[in-house]
Amino acid sequence: MVVLSRLLHVAAATVLSQDCFLCGAPAGRRPICDDCRAELPWHAESVCPVCALPTADGGVCGACLRRPPGFDATWVAFDYAFPVDVMVKALKYQHRFALAGLFADVLVVPDGVDLIVPMPLHPRRLAERGFNQAVEIARPLARRAGVELMLEAVSRVRHTPSQAQLGRDERERNLRGAFVGARRLDGARVLVVDDVMTTGASLAAVAAVLKANGAARVENLVVARTPTPL
Numbered sequence: 001m002v003v004l005s006r007l008l009h010v011a012a013a014t015v016l017s018q019d020c021f022l023c024g025a026p027a028g029r030r031p032i033c034d035d036c037r038a039e040l041p042w043h044a045e046s047v048c049p050v051c052a053l054p055t056a057d058g059g060v061c062g063a064c065l066r067r068p069p070g071f072d073a074t075w076v077a078f079d080y081a082f083p084v085d086v087m088v089k090a091l092k093y094q095h096r097f098a099l100a101g102l103f104a105d106v107l108v109v110p111d112g113v114d115l116i117v118p119m120p121l122h123p124r125r126l127a128e129r130g131f132n133q134a135v136e137i138a139r140p141l142a143r144r145a146g147v148e149l150m151l152e153a154v155s156r157v158r159h160t161p162s163q164a165q166l167g168r169d170e171r172e173r174n175l176r177g178a179f180v181g182a183r184r185l186d187g188a189r190v191l192v193v194d195d196v197m198t199t200g201a202s203l204a205a206v207a208a209v210l211k212a213n214g215a216a217r218v219e220n221l222v223v224a225r226t227p228t229p230l
């Protein structure tokens, strides 16, 4: 009994207080300490409202003006740079789930959203990893905002290798048919949650599927974005 209560005590202390993931200093109940949090590479404030790439005046960027992507708006918390890249990989590959909570804490669900849809993983990838990091980030967001989390709205039926080296047309061709929708979403305003936005091609493909199924508006809420233009 004494051993059990000792174990419970240790377990409780471990849950209640943790070392900062980045610097090792005591961080209380948060995964990283306040000093490290302040140093994170927060995304620019003056950005294209459609794709979240930095623009001088906060106006729509040239690429989105020339060829509007399938989605209507994007919000990004961080640049995909050190140490956020390390944190994203630690969540994905080392199962540091506390980091999903931290990411969810810095993202804000816009008012008026009807549904939250996490970026789907291919079932094979899901089986390898055991979880979808976008779901882990979206779940606390949906709970906090009181918005339905819909996992089955869109699924990934084809695995697509990294697309960063491809041109925009090639990326779009590569992704054609990679996602399918399973639900009518007539008139819904949908928020797609993802961990990293690189070219935006996957988000555009998901948005196209959601709109084909009736969504009126598709917005993206993303932890981190690379500076690659769409």
Ligand SMILES: [Zn+2]
Binding pocket: 020, 021, 022, 023, 024, 025, 032, 033, 034, 035, 036, 037
């Ligand atoms: Zn720290």
Ligand SMILES: [Zn+2]
Binding pocket: 048, 049, 050, 051, 052, 053, 060, 061, 062, 063, 064, 065
């Ligand atoms: Zn743009």
